[in-house]
Each structure stands twice: as structure tokens, then as C-alpha cells.
Amino acid sequence: MTTISSNLQAIQAQIFSVAEDTGRKPSEIVLLAVSKTFSAVQVAEAFSAGQHCFGENYLQEALDKQQQLVHLPIVWHFIGPIQSNKTRAIAESFAWVHSVDRLKVAQRLSEQRPLHLPPLQICVQVNISGEQSKSGVSPEDVLDLVKALVELPNLKLRGLMALPAPSESEAEQLAAFKQVADLQFKLKQQGFDLDTLSMGMSHDFPRAIAAGATIVRVGSAIFGARH
């Protein structure tokens, strides 16, 4: 067995056991393999080990890999910062976008989504940690963005994505993820039909699952350290 396939097995086992321990259904948690900086060969290797969803941060790198891997039915997720002049290629080449944090970008993605494709699946990126990161809408502004987003015809709003500031403390990690889950809960109470919480990475995904994550975005624990 290769390193990638044994890493995938170990992570799936961990997802399963954390879900069981925290009263979650393992089947409602999707592992998104974050393949930024890793090669098409490594993605293909993960695919043949049963991994079908891959996340990419950098558009050109992602398009190059997609071209090399057109023969594989991979579900591609865009998870990186979005420049508005890149929305057309994103709308044309991905099934999901996790990093929507402003209406202008959402409007462009909707206008530019090819009509022969299903609606683009969207998460709104929330900036839970305040000043730490420039990406993400602030919790106070989420409701307005969500209200506008659900009116856009070629997008399907699925939920929230978060990338909390790194913390060594597992309690702090859990608290940050719970804030995101709480925001999503409030939006659902207001009538928005949301089923996705994209949160948790290699170092903190067990806490994200404990707080309610339905997609964990794991890179280095699958592919090794990035250089």
C-alpha cells in the first residue's frame, strides 16, 4: 500500500471514530482532499485509493491538474481566495466553491455558470477570528450576504466555510468551530436550507467534526508536508 492510500485509510478511520464518539453519523462527513502544491500523479493515486473529492486553492494550478486528469470523474472544489477576474474559469471548472465572501463574486459566479452544468454549490466563508485573516465575511454580515445569495439562479447555497486562526489549544479550536456551527444554526432557524459546514484541516479536523463539520478539508495529513 502506498503512503497516500494508507494515510487516507487512517484519516477515514479517524473520521469514523470521532463521529461515533461525538454522536455524529460517519456517513454525513465528507473528506475533501486538499491537493494544492501536489501533483496530478499524486491526485490520481489518491483517486485510485477511493478518494473522489479534491480541493484546490490556486486557479491556474487547478486547471493544469484538471486537464491532466480529465479521464477521472473527480469532484473539484475551489477553496482559495477569489479574484473577481477569475470567476469565469472557476464557474466553468468546479462543482463547489467554498470561499465566497462577497456578493459581487457570487453574482459573477452565477452569471458565468454554464447552463448545461448543475448549479454551482456554494459555501459562504466566515471570518470567525476577526483581524487574523482578510478572507471571509464577518459574522455580523453573514445574514445579508446569505439573503442576497439565495436569489442568484445558478448557485445553490449549501452552508458555511471557516478557517479559524490556528491555535494549539484543542479547547480553543473546538470553541471556534462551535461559533461557526452556531451561526449556521441561526441561519437555519431563519429558514435557510443549509446542510454543509466546511471546517477542519489536518491539525484540527477531529474538533471540527465534534462541532458539526460535514466537510473536512485535509491536505498534508494525506499527501505529506507542503514545500
Ligand SMILES: *Cc1c(COP(=O)(O)O)cnc(C)c1O
Ligand atoms: C491548505 C488548506 C487546507 C488543508 O490544510 P492542511 O493543513 O494541509 O490539511 C484546508 N483548507 C484551506 C482553505 C486550505 O487553504
